Amino acid sequence: MSRNEKLDCLKKLQVILQKKFVLEDKIKAIPADLKAEEVQLKSVREKYQALSDFYENLQSEQKSLAIKYDDAFNKRIEYEKQMEFINTQREFEALTKQLEEARISEQSFLKMRNSKTNELEKVREELESQKTELDALEEKVNQEKSKVDSEISAINDEISTLDEECAAIKGDVISDDLYEKFSNIVKKKDGFGIVPVYGQVCTGCDLILPVQFVIDLDMKSENGEIEYCPYCSRIIYKETLDEDVERSYTFEQLESQKSEGKTTSHDESASGESDNYDESMGMDEEFEDF
Ligand SMILES: [Zn+2]
Known part of the structure; x- marks a missing residue:
């Protein structure tokens, strides 16, 4: 399976950007x-x-x-x-x-x-x-x-x-705009600007993404597109794990969110409940650009 070259690049950049922001x-x-x-x-x-x-x-x-x-x-x-x-x-x-x-x-x-x-x-x-x-x-x-x-x-x-x-590392793979945006996310999100999605769960904010969103995400990644978590604004990609592990990961998050009294229905979580979403990053309208 050929993964998205941009994503690989961003992961490498993240490691270096983390060091940079510590400095x-x-x-x-x-x-x-x-x-x-x-x-x-x-x-x-x-x-x-x-x-x-x-x-x-x-x-x-x-x-x-x-x-x-x-x-x-x-x-x-x-x-x-x-x-x-x-x-x-x-x-x-x-x-x-x-x-x-x-x-x-x-x-x-x-x-x-x-x-x-x-x-x-x-x-x-x-x-x-x-x-x-x-x-x-x-x-x-x-x-x-x-x-x-x-x-x-x-x-x-x-x-x-x-x-x-x-x-x-960035070379021609990552545009200046995307690099700047990504760098900004890494800085604001404690060093993690790109995170995998396990099952349906964004590992950046631990919120559950809608099923269709995750299916589309996988396809987008394959096509070299960049997608952002609608809740925490981090760049996300689907990391395929063992099916049982994925299911239990999603289930665990579901259980823990239930016990915390969070809404877990896809419709509601997609439209609101975005306590982790950072408005100041202003990316909501530009999600599809990359
Ligand atoms: Zn997230």
């Missing part, structure tokens, strides 16, 4: 740890930036206090010099008062400047320690990133090789 999932999973570290890095960087801004403000406050102190200091020196040149008691009293005020002001600015300098020093230390933490984290994230990049590029190389294998 694609792997790529998606890899950067998860990196993402968490990048989020952490962003928050540490923001914290550092905020402290750095605060430090700059302190610096300019400290600078301004230092200038005010210097002015007060110079003023006091100036008054002390003037003391040497006073002539009257009145001048002496006035200058003494000014000198006293200058001293108070000088002391007050000195105190403020020193306190600001101390605060500045503390923040500078904190800033330094945050910078160390930030640098270490940055280094870690960069290393992780380049590790992830090389892992991803290695996997992408593997995927390219698998794509080439697929292209070689």
Whole structure:
């Protein structure tokens, strides 16, 4: 019995596509740890930036206090010099008062400047320690990133090789459209885009197909046509087993569906009950095209 060449091709493609999609999932999973570290890095960087801004403000406050102190200091020196040149008691009293005020002001600015300098020093230390933490984290994230990049590029190389294998198998036997559609089914249906029908049962979804549908399916396969399961949208083909085995396989499914309360009449199951049918695949109108 000459089987459908397309079906053989699709079975081979399925094996490779399964590997390909496992690799694609792997790529998606890899950067998860990196993402968490990048989020952490962003928050540490923001914290550092905020402290750095605060430090700059302190610096300019400290600078301004230092200038005010210097002015007060110079003023006091100036008054002390003037003391040497006073002539009257009145001048002496006035200058003494000014000198006293200058001293108070000088002391007050000195105190403020020193306190600001101390605060500045503390923040500078904190800033330094945050910078160390930030640098270490940055280094870690960069290393992780380049590790992830090389892992991803290695996997992408593997995927390219698998794509080439697929292209070689596909040849002219499988049209680009069918290949794309099939690849999509394999991806969406957990790696199984082409499955055999045992007896009347689609082994992809375990639902029972109408008798006439299965008879037609066998003929279509012989004619090189592609048929899809009306319930789960997988490509199906009839695999002839020992008659007793086929019958008992169908019977078992029938029994199990009965016990699950599913409708098993052909008419109803063909029109509805398609809980496994994936509308998003949009193949219902194109079933006959291949
Ligand atoms: Zn099915």
